[in-house]
Amino acid sequence: MSMTILKPNPNFVDVLPQEYKDLIDNGPFGGEKVLADLGTFKELIEEHPLCAGCNLALAFRLMIAALPAPEDTVVVGSTGCSSLAFTQLALHNVHSLFGNQNAIAAGLKRALSIRFPDKTKDVVVMAGDGATADIGLEMTLHSWFRGEKITTVMFDNELYANTGGQESGMSQEGSVLHMAPTGKKFGKIDLPDIAKAAGCAYVAVVSVSRPRIVATSLKKAVLVAREIGPTYIQVHTPCPTNLKLKASEGIGAADKRRKTDYAFVEHTTDAASEYLSAQGIR
Amino acid sequence: MSMTILKPNPNFVDVLPQEYKDLIDNGPFGGEKVLADLGTFKELIEEHPLCAGCNLALAFRLMIAALPAPEDTVVVGSTGCSSLAFTQLALHNVHSLFGNQNAIAAGLKRALSIRFPDKTKDVVVMAGDGATADIGLEMTLHSWFRGEKITTVMFDNELYANTGGQESGMSQEGSVLHMAPTGKKFGKIDLPDIAKAAGCAYVAVVSVSRPRIVATSLKKAVLVAREIGPTYIQVHTPCPTNLKLKASEGIGAADKRRKTDYAFVEHTTDAASEYLSAQGIR
Amino acid sequence: MSTGKPSLREVSAEYMLFEAKRDEVFITGSEAVREAVRRANIDVAIAYPITPQSESMHLVGELFAEGYVKEYFRGENEFAVMSQVAGAAMAGVRTFTATCGPGTLRAFENFPMWSGARLPIVIAFPTRAVNTPLSIQPDTIEMGFLLETGMIMLHAENAQDVYDMLLFSFDVAEQTSVHIPIGVFLDGFFVTHTRQKVRVVSEDVKLAPYNPGLSPVPHIDMETPPFRYMKDPFVLKSNFISYAAHASWQQEVAAAAVRARTHLRKFTKDLEHENPTAPIQIVASGTAVSQSRVALRLLKGSGLDVGLVKLKTIRPFPSKEIKAALKDARSIVIPEFNRAGWLAKEIAATIPNNDRIVPGPRVYGGMTMPPEVIVDVIKNGTLIGV
């Protein structure tokens, strides 16, 4: 999208919400922003209804800020806590059904390639662990098998948050949760490993407690998806509300896990590494 | 099931089909049969409508003959060529919807464990590659994640045979098939690898051209599923009809691939190995 | 897996519904589901969360932890869950589950399969709107979609209905002559999340267990001889036999629902009729009945004589009873919580002189239906003869 499309018709400026005007005057469209610029420009997300202290909200915020070309990025979401923030996002985005995000994204990406043969439109999927690894798993994996050029982000809060904290396939073994009243009977689904077997060109496991890593991984993932193939980021965003933590404790909970079983892992295929180096990204 | 249930009431014997009587008098129930016994006892499958020269039919026949306890085995199928043979099988079996076989099997197994706490009922899923790796993939994988004690067999004929030879996720890259008119754009799904990542205790990749291996793998898989966890067998059964081969050429086509990219592979977790050794099986 | 609660006394459904002493509790519709399940001696319950169903299946989970339910787990999606429940029912145990709205549509293909496989599954549907746009709000549109899936459908007005209907559903569904699924529909939030008085029996009893021996179709357990073992099965022998096999099976499933009537009527009426001689009649089901009750109150003294038919059994549809109940009605108002107006269509297709029907009011999107709106339709809609 060119900036001329964004610029409001001067006759209408006075009826536009201030938020929109700020976005045009001081937003991230056009000029690339980096993490350190946060706090100095108008972000693409407006006030969202997610919980105070929500780690998912933080990961969402960081990743949206790290998009390499927001003016040509569309985002596909799914039902879940994140979908409540999507309505406040100043990028074209889709919510249709719970779990079908990678199917929607595949159709979108292919159609956008037809409509804009000379332009890259980045398609980024962002959805919960339930949407990605449970109800949407088949569509997640098959989009990877087919090599769809999209980025898939899982907000791993290790449960179904939006419906009140039920067990998901990504919950930890033994967790006592709704619908797992005697504790979960099996371990976390190893989706990063499966992603590799399924042909993802770039896979990263990151913790929300490391904003810098979240941002750089997202950028790499989007770039690799443009040219090489599907990419996957699994970001750990434990849910303070359903873990019954104080709002301020969520980030610490994430960091603690980062130091034990949720460490940073990155897998880059040779083709992807080569491509990233060519772009000057290490 | 005890043999007394099987034995027909003498008053009704004369109205029973001869096939049934043969089965009771000279079938595999009760006494375990081995592959070498084929041709000397009445098999559990009656004449089926699958194509002359069908490799899937052969694999099905071998595996049914290799069941360690047919009198206490139920089989779950799915839509596909194999479902046409299921109607001719003298074991309780289910066909409900295309792709839901592992979900049905999970429910069955858990319910049978409640009803027969002192007996083992083996639950064996046998379905096509489309049913297992495409439309049913989510249910296949989640039954493994949950550790359901069932055996999953995929008849890999590398296409949707029953609907006339369309591309499946298990088709080879480049194959020109219905719905892949310019050749398949991605390689075979690596389901054995994913099965390992998903927690299968025993995984085997076998070719129908090696009957002995087919039979022993099946037996191991059923035994391991009893005590240790989910097991998976992927048996290569190329479809002569849709490959447009002569009926006699299918088996050779399988054997050729066995010597190249479809070699025998076996993965046994430590727990499974231990258990098998304890049963005297190496 | 547990072995259940052997300590509880096994009783018949009739005893449970009619004879056992009851206490009053102040609970939500979701808790009413729990109280029914607690006493239903269920073997396998499988869950997948969705608002406003989740609470009830959480509570069923707690019953599992306490030993009231023998097996329970969360499936990967609703399609899978409905197949898992089917697998369990095929193996010959008593099963329960619940879903709604998008979950109902996700699992849809399973429901005619259940009926066709003659599975006596009992399922609760805390109804909800369907996408797009997404809404978690109450809406009974899914009932319209399910009308021809072969299942028996009961619509609860309140938590008391939920409790009673669920408990007798097991008994009815499991009759040899029935043996098809029963769906109990409770309006999302309006019933599930509303705390109200419910009369329940004591906690020390449970229904007698499911008896697999009474199933009209063999269970998948290898405890009966394998059937249909012959070289050339008859069904492959003739176009007509093959077609007829499918058609007659469908007829048999439909007939099972009809046979269920007798059993249902042991426990409930198809419909309840208040002020049956009034010239204006409201016909409703679910909480649209409750709103209509308030409308009747508001109309008292207005000079308008209005009756109310509360429909409880949606499938098998009580056509004869409806026709009789509306024989002399001059105007018929059908308030519904969905856009399509499936109930109005059912009734219009059933009664003679269907131009007596004033379709609506219809409220959807999740708002409650102000009784004033029903009054308004009666006052204006009927008088101007819409």
Add this chain to the structure above:
Amino acid sequence: MSTGKPSLREVSAEYMLFEAKRDEVFITGSEAVREAVRRANIDVAIAYPITPQSESMHLVGELFAEGYVKEYFRGENEFAVMSQVAGAAMAGVRTFTATCGPGTLRAFENFPMWSGARLPIVIAFPTRAVNTPLSIQPDTIEMGFLLETGMIMLHAENAQDVYDMLLFSFDVAEQTSVHIPIGVFLDGFFVTHTRQKVRVVSEDVKLAPYNPGLSPVPHIDMETPPFRYMKDPFVLKSNFISYAAHASWQQEVAAAAVRARTHLRKFTKDLEHENPTAPIQIVASGTAVSQSRVALRLLKGSGLDVGLVKLKTIRPFPSKEIKAALKDARSIVIPEFNRAGWLAKEIAATIPNNDRIVPGPRVYGGMTMPPEVIVDVIKNGTLIGV
């Protein structure tokens, strides 16, 4: 992905349907789908096999290989395919797909989503029975399930209808005032697999492309400014606005279907009426019309005066036209290829004095409906005033 067939001449739907010279070819219904798609200038088509749909989507695949369709692939299941097609439509291109029976039910949740998202997808449904028991045979039960999904529904009697209906569907679906999906239903095997004469235009023309600029909802392409960007969106501001947003959107989708009438009528009648003054009227859609035509032949000289209403548009349902067509009918026979009799119910709910209706005959399980059976119902059913 290809760039399509620039060599073909772009024409309007009106030209394609009415003006262009036609040749007669001897093809099946599946091939008629191909011939329509060849000329429809489709961007994205996505397939998943199911009998009896597979042939048509194979042929669409061949058109892709030949460059007539720009993008085509096989999805992993019908639920995914319907979402993939939705994604493509959201991005602003012309899309096509097909499924049936179990596939329709598997994908079910997508269909109301399509309507709600205002996607002008055209989809063919070569109707088939649903499990259990499995049957690949023709049966129109799925149409009954889809009635309230918001999509426009057209029912083809033969391959010629299929060809024509598909071609004008793109034009109608893509109108700004419509922009909702259209399903074209063709009876499995009876139409898909039957070779017959079809008149098609030459292969050197195609419809003008989809114009994303005319969509009433913005496409997901980041080519228009992001909308709804404010701190406190209105929709969160009030129960009533939030409810009304859902409800009014549903009304708008329903209204779009009604507005489609005008556009549909440019190309087809809602119904065709043979012998409209006869006291006995058959009402049918799809191949039940064909069988009824033979019945009319058989009845010639029997002394019975029988007319035939061929219903083409099932949604929006032509209530007014049906009422008018049946105004003077004394007896109405409604032959259907499904157990539920959804068409009979539609009509019974629509016309006054619905006791004129003789429901049936109904054939399901896959057999053809012998015209003799229709004759029999007319001779016996009507005369004894069933």
Add this chain to the structure above:
Amino acid sequence: METAIRMSGLGGQGVVTAAHILGSAANMEGQNATVNPFFGAEKRLAPAESYVRISDTAIYDVGEVVYPNIIAIFHSDVITQGKSYTMPFFSGLREDGVIIVNSDRDLAFTADETARLKDLNAKVYFVDATEIARTVGKVELAANIAMLGALQGLTGIVSVEALHEACRERFGGKVKMIASGTTGALDDAIRKQFDKVERLMAANSAVLDAAREKAASLKT
């Protein structure tokens, strides 16, 4: 006579719990009552609403209370920041109704609002429930209990004893409240702040009484 009460606040403040307790209290003392929440997404700090109907005859009406007799506003943001599903905050209020607002000061309404409230003959009370919770109960999260106390003190819709009893029942853990989704989780947070349930119950009890007395003193 049916009295309809609407409670508006922010997610995490416990409006659902408060409604539950109020309805239970009415039920205990033999009145008819129903309780239900607003059916929205429940997030910490997002708008939250719940409803109680109390009557001497059978209650049929379901869903949100459209025409309340009593409105309890648990957070001033509901009014000042528009953090509410129901705008304006007094929409639908019946004549002679009562509004109770948790605020440390009297909020200024617009002239139009003031006029409309006057037309309705509405009584508006400001009670600093948060402050009472903090000082008396030592925990801000008990502000919802303070609001209940104020409501009792101002309207007497249920007896003090029943309210105490319902409060004990709710937190005593004997009857676990079943709230939808996140509400349940939010609701458990307060328990964590006390090592012993008894201590929580005592704190609640004190807050309830203090607020009740404070409110009664305001009654005009």
Add this chain to the structure above:
Amino acid sequence: METAIRMSGLGGQGVVTAAHILGSAANMEGQNATVNPFFGAEKRLAPAESYVRISDTAIYDVGEVVYPNIIAIFHSDVITQGKSYTMPFFSGLREDGVIIVNSDRDLAFTADETARLKDLNAKVYFVDATEIARTVGKVELAANIAMLGALQGLTGIVSVEALHEACRERFGGKVKMIASGTTGALDDAIRKQFDKVERLMAANSAVLDAAREKAASLKT
């Protein structure tokens, strides 16, 4: 006048192809025709059926032919092994109908069958189509073409020229037959047996004529 033809055989014998050719021939010479297969699973050697309707007026009737005027049995197993969806093989045959059976010998029917066939005034012919295909066409898979030739020779329902032309069209590859699922795959097998399409067409042509003449000689 509508003539309805039922062809019964085993999967892989080409009954669908034969029906297609016959219908196309009728269509080419200006008659009305429709062609459709039986809607079953299609497997090599499983029962297979197809139907052709030919008429001088519009054809509406769809689906399987329930009351055929002509029945062509492509394999003796259809009768002797019951490999058929339609039992007995002549069920529904209209009066004065014709039955053509591919068999190297006259099959013996039961007394009852013989009586019923006589009642219907049915004519039954046995033609060794497989043998003609093997000897004249050098490929057994051309037995379906031989059956078409026999059918033409015995009934004259279409002209010889049209039949030849339709045959050429079918195998010439210009018009690809669209058959459902496996039938399409089965059908391609025969092409593989010839290095050149021309050779296949010549073989077919010879088989057709030989069978036609053979059958004509049998005509009673």
Add this chain to the structure above:
Amino acid sequence: MYLVSLIDEDKCVGCRMCIQICPEPNAIVYLKAKKKARVVAIRCKGCGICEVSCPKKAIVMVLQKQPAEVST
């Protein structure tokens, strides 16, 4: 389709390969006494797999029309 398998007992060494490779159940039986395999013609679909698999080339495909000769 038109063929069935026939085992030449003189060449057959009873290795049972054919039995284990035939896709049809009970289509080839093993004659224990004779230590030979024998085709049950009525169950044979004539695919020819046994023919290509027999290490002794003991199997030929014959025209099905001589049932008497085949099924002895």
Add this chain to the structure above:
Amino acid sequence: MYLVSLIDEDKCVGCRMCIQICPEPNAIVYLKAKKKARVVAIRCKGCGICEVSCPKKAIVMVLQKQPAEVST
């Protein structure tokens, strides 16, 4: 719920950690000239994450009711 974050500019060294760890967009701005961070009280949900994350302990949570003091 009842709290908002307040940055003590004397202690703040402008490291921006708080800005990058706050889940709310645009809730903490960076004052380029001063090289300090500042909370926009109206956007702060009072979660306290910035408080626990600030390496300089420059942040305190204060009662929300003093808007004048907070949002300067």
